[in-house]
Amino acid sequence: MDEPKAGTMPPPPATVLDxxxxxxxxxxxxxxxxxxxDRAGFFTPPATPSPGEKKFVMMLPLPNVTGDLHMGHxxxxxxxxxxxxRWHRMRGEATLYLPGTxxxxxxxxxxxxxxxxxxxxxxxxxxxxxxxxMWKWMRHYxxxxxxxxxxxxxxxxxxxxxxxMDPDMQQRVRTHFIRQYKxxxxxxxxxxxxxxxxxxxxxxxxxxxxxxRTDQLSYVRYPWADAMPAGTPDVVIATxxxxxxVADTAVAVHPDDERWKRYVGxxxxxxxxxxxxxxxxxxxxxxKFGTGALKVTPGHxxxxxxxxxxxxxxxxxxxDKNGSMNxxxxxxxxxxxxxxxxxxxxxxxxxxxxxKQEPITHAVGIHDRCETVExxxxxxxxxxxxxxxxxxAIDAVRNGKIQIVPKYQEKxxxxxxxxxxxxxxxxxIWWGHSIPVWYxxxxxxxxxxxxxxPDPTVCPKCRGTDLKQDPDxxxxxxxxxxxxxxxxxWPEQTPDLRRFYPGTVLETGYDILFFWVARMIMMGLxxxxxxxxxxxxxxxxxxxxxxKMGKSKGNVTSPIATxxxxxxxxxxxxxxxGVSAGADSQLSEGKLQNAKEFANKLxxxxxxxxxxxxxxxxxxxxxxxxxxxxxxxxxxxxxxxxRTEATAGELTRLxxxxxxxxYVGALQQFVWGEFADTYLExxxxxxRDPVRADAAARTLAYVLDRVLRLAHPVMPFITDxxxxxxxxAMPTADRSPSLVIAKWxxxxxxxxxxxxxxxxxxxxxxxxxxxxxxxxVRPGQKAxxxxxxxxxxxxxxxxxxxxxxQSEVTFGxxxxxATVVRAVEVRLAAEHDVAEHRARIERELLEAKDLLRRSRxxxxxPGFVEKAPSSVVDNEKAKLAEREERARLLEGELKRVT
RNA sequence: GGGCUGUUGGCUCAGCUGGUUAGAGCGCUGCGUUCACAUCGCAGAGGUCGCUGGUUCGAAUCCAGCACAGCCCACCA
Numbered sequence: 001m002d003e004p005k006a007g008t009m010p011p012p013p014a015t016v017l018d019x020x021x022x023x024x025x026x027x028x029x030x031x032x033x034x035x036x037x038d039r040a041g042f043f044t045p046p047a048t049p050s051p052g053e054k055k056f057v058m059m060l061p062l063p064n065v066t067g068d069l070h071m072g073h074x075x076x077x078x079x080x081x082x083x084x085x086r087w088h089r090m091r092g093e094a095t096l097y098l099p100g101t102x103x104x105x106x107x108x109x110x111x112x113x114x115x116x117x118x119x120x121x122x123x124x125x126x127x128x129x130x131x132x133x134m135w136k137w138m139r140h141y142x143x144x145x146x147x148x149x150x151x152x153x154x155x156x157x158x159x160x161x162x163x164x165m166d167p168d169m170q171q172r173v174r175t176h177f178i179r180q181y182k183x184x185x186x187x188x189x190x191x192x193x194x195x196x197x198x199x200x201x202x203x204x205x206x207x208x209x210x211x212x213r214t215d216q217l218s219y220v221r222y223p224w225a226d227a228m229p230a231g232t233p234d235v236v237i238a239t240x241x242x243x244x245x246v247a248d249t250a251v252a253v254h255p256d257d258e259r260w261k262r263y264v265g266x267x268x269x270x271x272x273x274x275x276x277x278x279x280x281x282x283x284x285x286x287x288k289f290g291t292g293a294l295k296v297t298p299g300h301x302x303x304x305x306x307x308x309x310x311x312x313x314x315x316x317x318x319x320d321k322n323g324s325m326n327x328x329x330x331x332x333x334x335x336x337x338x339x340x341x342x343x344x345x346x347x348x349x350x351x352x353x354x355x356k357q358e359p360i361t362h363a364v365g366i367h368d369r370c371e372t373v374e375x376x377x378x379x380x381x382x383x384x385x386x387x388x389x390x391x392x393a394i395d396a397v398r399n400g401k402i403q404i405v406p407k408y409q410e411k412x413x414x415x416x417x418x419x420x421x422x423x424x425x426x427x428x429i430w431w432g433h434s435i436p437v438w439y440x441x442x443x444x445x446x447x448x449x450x451x452x453x454p455d456p457t458v459c460p461k462c463r464g465t466d467l468k469q470d471p472d473x474x475x476x477x478x479x480x481x482x483x484x485x486x487x488x489x490w491p492e493q494t495p496d497l498r499r500f501y502p503g504t505v506l507e508t509g510y511d512i513l514f515f516w517v518a519r520m521i522m523m524g525l526x527x528x529x530x531x532x533x534x535x536x537x538x539x540x541x542x543x544x545x546x547x548k549m550g551k552s553k554g555n556v557t558s559p560i561a562t563x564x565x566x567x568x569x570x571x572x573x574x575x576x577x578g579v580s581a582g583a584d585s586q587l588s589e590g591k592l593q594n595a596k597e598f599a600n601k602l603x604x605x606x607x608x609x610x611x612x613x614x615x616x617x618x619x620x621x622x623x624x625x626x627x628x629x630x631x632x633x634x635x636x637x638x639x640x641x642x643r644t645e646a647t648a649g650e651l652t653r654l655x656x657x658x659x660x661x662x663y664v665g666a667l668q669q670f671v672w673g674e675f676a677d678t679y680l681e682x683x684x685x686x687x688r689d690p691v692r693a694d695a696a697a698r699t700l701a702y703v704l705d706r707v708l709r710l711a712h713p714v715m716p717f718i719t720d721x722x723x724x725x726x727x728x729a730m731p732t733a734d735r736s737p738s739l740v741i742a743k744w745x746x747x748x749x750x751x752x753x754x755x756x757x758x759x760x761x762x763x764x765x766x767x768x769x770x771x772x773x774x775x776x777v778r779p780g781q782k783a784x785x786x787x788x789x790x791x792x793x794x795x796x797x798x799x800x801x802x803x804x805x806q807s808e809v810t811f812g813x814x815x816x817x818a819t820v821v822r823a824v825e826v827r828l829a830a831e832h833d834v835a836e837h838r839a840r841i842e843r844e845l846l847e848a849k850d851l852l853r854r855s856r857x858x859x860x861x862p863g864f865v866e867k868a869p870s871s872v873v874d875n876e877k878a879k880l881a882e883r884e885e886r887a888r889l890l891e892g893e894l895k896r897v898t
Numbered sequence: 899g900g901g902c903u904g905u906u907g908g909c910u911c912a913g914c915u916g917g918u919u920a921g922a923g924c925g926c927u928g929c930g931u932u933c934a935c936a937u938c939g940c941a942g943a944g945g946u947c948g949c950u951g952g953u954u955c956g957a958a959u960c961c962a963g964c965a966c967a968g969c970c971c972a973c974c975a
């Protein structure tokens with residue numbers, strides 16, 4: 001790891017640590033610390049790559065420039081991504097976590113229009129004026145979202161920040177469009193598209209949502225156009241959109257439908273407009289629905305459009321872009337589509353063509369942005385051919401070059417990619433990337449300039465000079481699909497592109513797997529011929545509990561408010577605590593509370609250790625002597641050091657396997673349960689002993705140092721605050737200018753036998769404490785305890801037992817068992833309730849006998865000893881011996897008490 | 899219509915390739931504050947792991963079916 005040169009690096013912020021402060025107050029520290037990290041260049045990978053460097057590259061899933069961060073962002077950015085980035089950086093990898101924002105097309109335009117409406121009439125603005133206003137607002141919003149990202153603590157390289165509408169990024173999008181056009185992947189055609197009456201634009205299939213709604217299903221009779229033999233059945237269709245009857249150009253039946261087969265080719269009259277249309281046969285018709293006859297309206301229905309294409313039917317557009325019925329609509333002309341529906345029903349009824357109406361619950365398409373019910377319209381539009389692009393992207397995942405976590409999402413990816421449809425890429429709005437296509441007004445030629453060429457002014461075909469640029473802009477996702485390579489300088493072969501492409505991980509919510517992830521894979525493979533990242537980590541949605549959040553707190557659903565109140569560390573921690581990969585999660589008040597308390601615990605551990613060091617003026621950490629080989633260390637010290645190494649190994653494994661929720665859980669278990677509650681308490685005794693104080697203090701410092709490193713990826717602020725202090729107090733420690741670039745602990749050797757003995761000790765301690773309590777021995781009141789069973793293994797730990805239980809311990813008991821003692825015979829000398837004591841022993845004896853029975857049954861079970869692996873059998877045998885011993889001891893104790 | 903995921907103590911969830919007495923946080927009960935922390939410590943209660951079958955010496959874990967919940971996809975008018 002390149003450390004910034006001394007002298008060029010700004011000093012860390014003046015300490016805000018106040019040891020009189022019992023609780024950590026996050027907001028005081030965080031911005032100063034972040035600014036320092038940023039200014040010191042910790043987040044920028046070393047300028048010159050070292051030969052054979054390992055790298056970690058991750059793109060921030062660019063948030064919308066006009067938005068505020070929500071909990072989903074906080075989970076992704078501050079929870080998973082920054083954790084990964086910081087961890088890889090600490091492992092010495094050249095780490096690039098690249099920030100940026102998305103111009104957010106339609107959403108941003110709506111936001112700004114709303115703002116503008118407060119002060120002026122947008123309608124009076126020209127396109128250029130409006131875009132000028134858009135840019136003004138961009139400059140207003142952008143710093144706001146960047147500030148929020150900094151508040152989360154994300155270790156982003158701000159020297160490489162990008163915005164999708166930056167001029168150079170616009171140029172890159174233009175190049176991409178031109179290349180794709182020349183490669184034949186883009187085409188313009190009259191097709192049916194989703195039109196939004198509110199937003200006045202088209203949108204893609206992905207932006208179409210479905211809601212369940214109940215409408216009236218109208219049964220309408222279409223009279224025969226010609227005289228038919230007596231007994232010919234009436235043609236009746238069922239529709240929820242009777243206003244579109246006027247645009248019908250056929251009636252379709254299923255080719256195998258016995259009721260209608262023989263009438264295919266005959267003609268009926270479309271009600272209201274009296275148009276003769278044919279009865280056609282098409283597989284798309286469901287014979288079980290309604291009467292089995294379908295009105296075909298190619299101009300206003302997706303399925304019908306496709307049927308129309310297959311049968312060469314004419315297309316009638318009777319509804320215009322505002323939702324009004326046009327002159328094609330006959331007697332419905334001029335009405336809005338909703339009013340037209342009512343009117344159509346009335347007319348049909350009057351004419352005796354309406355047979356009946358019944359309610360039907362069905363799916364209705366709506367626009368995801370404004371929830372307006374879609375209006376399918378046939379328009380001339382730009383599309384991208386996707387089938388060919390999807391193929392290599394499918395292969396990349398299938399052959400494992402890209403792996404998706406969690407794995408089951410791969411199935412969903414394949415399903416979508418294998419049925420991919422062409423992408424409607426144009427939007428009829430003003431804010432976005434313009435389409436580099438000009439239309440010659442004289443000869444209708446489509447003019448697309450060459451790559452790198454200026455806007456065309458002359459038609460290459462007719463030499464006319466009246467060229468008009470396509471007024472539409474590109475779908476927002478069109479540019480974000482290019483993000484992993486355009487941010488690195490593509491199409492130029494920049495050093496950044498060579499060094500940082502392909503990236504490593506793409507982390508985002510599973511809800512944009514298709515919108516973004518799949519398209520990045522396709523475009524990366526298309527433009528660079530290489531995957532954009534090798535791992536896709538998909539997180540779930542965060543819900544914020546209703547019942548438990550919010551009463552005493554303000555708007556706690558906002559991550560920014562939460563950070564301001566509880567700190568980014570606590571929020572980050574709470575968001576990933578107890579969550580498994582890809583699962584939706586709930587951020588509850590309880591989780592947040594636990595996170596705050598853990599941060600506070602860390603703070604107070606730090607306070608205790610630092611005070612200890614100050615008091616002892618303990619400034620020499622012998623860095624050349626690894627602590628586990630230090631003969632001055634007592635068993636408690638060697639135990640916590642061994643546990644520290646075990647934990648380092650475990651946490652490394654968990655992060656490597658993307659098990660972040662478990663990483664946080666294991667971290668808490670160690671820091672709180674083992675370091676604070678067990679070792680710290682034991683150390684208090686050692687610190688009072690002049691012979692052992694030095695070793696204890698050094699152990700505290702060493703373990704704190706490890707703990708801060710291990711916790712840094714999830715709690716960057718509090719850990720670095722403490723580390724800076726610790727290293728100031730311990731100048732010779734293995735330190736670094738900041739934890740951000742400090743080394744992640746490599747696990748060293750552990751002492752498994754000692755850990756086992758300590759586990760037994762903890763058991764003994766718990767039993768004694770329990771007995772003291774049930775026997776009514778007051779805390780602080782001395783008691784004497786005799787240990788029975790095979791105590792040889794924990795004899796050396798007697799001082800620890802005495803310390804932790806405030807009891808005098810004598811070791812009785814015996815020889816024999818090779819196993820670590822778990823049975824304990826306890827005699828409390830103080831006065832206690834004999835009856836209660838006996839009841840307890842009886843209860844324990846019952847439990848012990850039950851366990852003994854289970855062990856015996858398991859070992860006696862046919863096949864077990866023969867078929868189970870010998871390690872399992874041995875384990876069971878050892879357990880049986882222990883249980884026998886325990887039962888025997890308890891029986892003895894019971895006899896003695898009685 | 900197709901598919902995916904989930905169902906574990908009062909609540910929110912862990913439980914990796916099947917093997918100690920199924921864990922955690924919150925909540926609950928009892929006890930305890932002189933010097934890191936009451937955002938604290940100690941101890942404890944509480945679960946037939948949705949149901950039914952199957953595989954196995956052994957199933958919360960693997961398989962099948964079912965029930966319920968949530969989500970995604972889809973041209974059911």
